Amino acid sequence: xxxxxxxxxxxxxxxxxxxxxxxxxxxxxxxxxxxxxxxxxxxxxxxxxxxxxxxxxxxxxxxxxxxxxxxxxxxxxxxxxxxxxxxxxxxxxxxxxxxxxxxxxxxxxxxxxxxxxxxxxxxxxxxxxxxxxxxxxxxxxxxxxxxxxxxxxxxxxxxxxxxxxxxxxxxxxxxxxxxxxxxxxxxxxxxxxxxxxxxxxxxxxxxxxxxxxxxxxxxxxxxxxxxxxxxxxxxxxxxxxxxx
Amino acid sequence: xxxxxxxxxxxxxxxxxxxxxxxxxxxxxxxxxxxxxxxxxxxxxxxxxxxxxxxxxxxxxxxxxxxxxxxxxxxxxxxxxxxxxxxxxxxxxxxxxxxxxxxxxxxxxxxxxxxxxxxxxxxxxxxxxxxxxxxxxxxxxxxxxxxxxxxxxxxxxxxxxxxxxxxxxxxxxxxxxxxxxxxxxxxxxxxxxxxxxxxxxxxxxxxxxxxxxxxxxxxxxxxxxxxxxxxxxxxxxxxxxxxxxxxxxxxxxxxxxxxxxxxxxxxxxxxxxxxxxxxxxxxxxxxxxxxxxxxxxxxxxxxxxxxxxxx
Numbered sequence: 001x002x003x004x005x006x007x008x009x010x011x012x013x014x015x016x017x018x019x020x021x022x023x024x025x026x027x028x029x030x031x032x033x034x035x036x037x038x039x040x041x042x043x044x045x046x047x048x049x050x051x052x053x054x055x056x057x058x059x060x061x062x063x064x065x066x067x068x069x070x071x072x073x074x075x076x077x078x079x080x081x082x083x084x085x086x087x088x089x090x091x092x093x094x095x096x097x098x099x100x101x102x103x104x105x106x107x108x109x110x111x112x113x114x115x116x117x118x119x120x121x122x123x124x125x126x127x128x129x130x131x132x133x134x135x136x137x138x139x140x141x142x143x144x145x146x147x148x149x150x151x152x153x154x155x156x157x158x159x160x161x162x163x164x165x166x167x168x169x170x171x172x173x174x175x176x177x178x179x180x181x182x183x184x185x186x187x188x189x190x191x192x193x194x195x196x197x198x199x200x201x202x203x204x205x206x207x208x209x210x211x212x213x214x215x216x217x218x219x220x221x222x223x224x225x226x227x228x229x230x231x232x233x234x235x236x237x238x239x240x241x242x243x244x
Numbered sequence: 245x246x247x248x249x250x251x252x253x254x255x256x257x258x259x260x261x262x263x264x265x266x267x268x269x270x271x272x273x274x275x276x277x278x279x280x281x282x283x284x285x286x287x288x289x290x291x292x293x294x295x296x297x298x299x300x301x302x303x304x305x306x307x308x309x310x311x312x313x314x315x316x317x318x319x320x321x322x323x324x325x326x327x328x329x330x331x332x333x334x335x336x337x338x339x340x341x342x343x344x345x346x347x348x349x350x351x352x353x354x355x356x357x358x359x360x361x362x363x364x365x366x367x368x369x370x371x372x373x374x375x376x377x378x379x380x381x382x383x384x385x386x387x388x389x390x391x392x393x394x395x396x397x398x399x400x401x402x403x404x405x406x407x408x409x410x411x412x413x414x415x416x417x418x419x420x421x422x423x424x425x426x427x428x429x430x431x432x433x434x435x436x437x438x439x440x441x442x443x444x445x446x447x448x449x450x451x452x453x454x455x456x457x458x459x460x461x462x463x464x465x466x467x468x469x470x471x472x473x474x475x476x477x478x479x480x481x482x483x484x485x486x487x488x489x490x491x492x493x494x495x496x497x498x499x500x501x502x503x504x505x506x507x508x509x510x511x512x513x514x515x516x517x518x519x520x521x522x523x524x525x526x527x528x529x530x531x532x533x534x535x536x537x538x539x540x541x542x543x544x545x546x547x548x549x550x551x552x553x554x555x
Contacts, residue, residue, distance in 0.1 A: 003320050003321045018458075053470075053471070060470065061469050062469055064456060066461060088380075091322060092321075092323070092376075092380075094322045094328060095314035095315050096317055113314055114307070115307065116307020118479065122479075122547070123380055123382065124549075125381065126549065127549035132307075136306075137308060138307075193457040194457070196450050196454050196548065209459065
């Protein structure tokens with residue numbers, strides 16, 4: 001049923017720290033590696049070694065230059081499904097293939113019911129859904145539903161692959177429906193934001209904006225390094241003359 | 245948005261087909277048109293032929309067309325599902341109306357009622373088609389008050405011009421029908437121009453700032469996550485050059501509105517069969533023009549995901 005279920009209050013999702021993300025693409029690779037054998041497998045690659053590489057990815061990292069009166073900065077920006085509270089991708093689905101789980105709020109696709117009409121990808125403002133032209137169905141982030149409840153994994157590994165892979169701890173996983181959870185407190189502390197709040201999809205995932213420029217940082221760059229050894233020959237002579 | 249030909253043809257053909265079906269059903273119900281065998285056969289054949297061709301074309305857009313039957317299940321939430329259900333239900337009164345008219349030679353009694361029901365079904369189906377687009381918030385050009393009326397107006401307009409061609413062909417044309425075609429085409433033209441003006445001045449509140457959550461200043465895309473175009477850019481990042489857009493709008497206005505208006509105005513003064521010839525020509529040119537219009541409807545629509553790519 002593509003009508004949205006009444007929720008249990010549990011809202012599993014990600015909190016992504018734009019301050020510490022270094023854009024290393026480890027989460028992208030880990031996501032692809034896990035999920036091409038996971039719940040929505042395969043994550044088809046088309047012409048992977050050719051000139052027109054294409055394929056399905058659940059997580060993509062952009063880089064932006066954010067310029068304000070305080071100056072400019074590079075912001076690495078991971079983009080994946082936000083597991084919205086009112087996901088239009090689910091309600092527009094004509095077959096019931098798209099659904100939102102009542103128990104934890106994860107938005108999933110039943111591949112066996114998907115007719116590949118692509119309407120859900122039109123309805124998602126965030127570009128979270130990607131069509132698999134090889135299989136003919138839509139695919140999307142599962143929040144690693146096959147990891148987070150997986151008893152075969154060690155408890156510390158029961159997090160989405162992208163979270164496990166992040167070397168700078170820029171990705172956090174938890175229950176955003178519980179105001180006392182670590183992720184909810186992190187969002188409150190750092191002023192986490194929704195993407196495109198004006199569209200009213202009410203995303204579960206939150207983004208932590210980059211921290212403000214610090215006053216404690218050195219205001220002037222360190223002086224340039226001196227050459228270790230004096231230059232010899234004619235140029236060395238010119239250098240010595242001009243230095244006097 | 246990528247203008248897939250299967251969907252462009254689907255909405256144009258079913259729009260014209262349901263428009264014609266609605267008018268045939270209504271005029272049949274009120275017994276304004278004679279229950280002539282050939283008129284019924286050609287008219288209902290044309291209407292249902294356009295609808296069936298359009299619906300079949302739409303399945304060409306699907307990744308797994310063999311599962312299309314599943315699309316009838318989620319009518320509680322999905323406009324696409326509602327469209328599927330409405331289109332199939334409409335076939336029942338439309339089929340009865342066609343059988344009564346063509347094979348029983350009558351459009352009174354239950355056949356007339358079936359005609360009315362088919363007309364209602366046709367209008368409902370066109371509404372559901374319009375709502376598929378009008379309900380999509382990420383595409384501001386579609387999520388507007390112009391979209392749903394546009395689908396209804398163009399369906400009535402093309403259906404009416406087709407009906408005129410049909411009636412003129414059987415030497416049953418009337419000045420009233422011609423005048424209706426002219427007025428509807430003028431109305432359609434004004435609606436399209438108004439829609440374009442609205443879209444050109446649209447101030448979209450969703451920006452690269454709100455898309456990334458980075459408040460204030462400017463957000464410029466430095467680097468894409470991938471070097472080649474992916475599904476998102478192929479499907480949602482379709483762009484046409486501004487100069488082609490302007491040229492295509494001129495072609496739309498010429499083919500869909502100006503030329504049919506001119507031809508139909510001349511028909512007023514022509515005897516049969518010249519009147520029939522020009523009427524058919526007007527309908528064919530208008531259909532071609534509406535294909536261009538529908539292509540532009542997709543090509544000029546901008547999806548919010550393009551903001552992530554700095555487009």
